[in-house]
Amino acid sequence: MISHTGLSQAEFARRLGVSAGFTSDAARGLKKPGAEFLHAVRTVFRVSIDWLLTGDGTMRGGSGIDLDLLRTIRLQIAVARAAVIDADPIAKVLLLLIRDGRLNEAVADPDLQAFLSRIAPTDPDADLATELYNGHLWTEDSSAQLRNLLAAAVAHFEARKPLDKMAALARSAGPTIQINVIPSQRIAGRDYYEG
Incomplete structure (x- = not known):
């Protein structure tokens, strides 16, 4: 749960009003959080207690599609x-x-x-829609959710579009390479040190 918030254990504990030691022990499974702790997580971070305890449903309490x-x-x-x-x-x-x-x-x-x-x-598009729906239920900000869904859909199709093999090879070649075939040509840098 702590990793989903993006906070350190100490900041997570501070926001809940518990000790960092207790939070660390609970995260490692050494202590079992009680109802007050779970209620605090629910209240402060708006996280589903069912999801916390069982992993069922979604982090925010919505129900995913099977x-x-x-x-x-x-x-x-x-x-x-x-x-x-x-x-x-x-x-x-x-x-x-x-x-x-x-x-x-x-x-x-x-x-x-x-x-x-x-x-x-x-209907691969229907399957994709369902997978994206399930994967983005955790976002509570609806505008961020829509931006994330659009970005995921675009990334899905970008990854599956046909590869332009010539463009890919040209891109992989990197910067232009100079090949000298005439002995009288001088290359700056190399000729300076050789000469």
């Missing part, structure tokens, strides 16, 4: 759409297997695997 659950829901929606709207026979069988808790019987079925590959919703 990305695996969201992907499962999106897949179930795609299966339901295929079964109900498209009347796909494989989707109908799959729905029955899921409902009856017998999905493990069909895991190796190649038709089922092909069906899932065909209908599985893929």
Whole structure:
């Protein structure tokens, strides 16, 4: 927790009104902070006590999105759409297997695997949005949060844009290199010391 504040242990302790020794011992797990200490952390630093005690949720108390659950829901929606709207026979069988808790019987079925590959919703932008949302819940300043989210999105796409190989090679070559092929050319510095 102390590292998230950017403060030294002594300054952290001072703001909470406790001794630096107690704070050090608590950080090392030698002492267990009580309700008053946790309340002070909650009040002074606006940090979720649930997050402090269990690591659940977010530092500021917001609830993150369970990305695996969201992907499962999106897949179930795609299966339901295929079964109900498209009347796909494989989707109908799959729905029955899921409902009856017998999905493990069909895991190796190649038709089922092909069906899932065909209908599985893929939206990398939605996944990125969820990951960014989860990763930026800790920021309580909404304008800073929006700036951080935009910077993270730009960095994500900058890291994935196609590499201009010639530009990269030219950049890696550094400053212009002079190559002399005529013996009568003199290079300042070297010729001075040789001469």
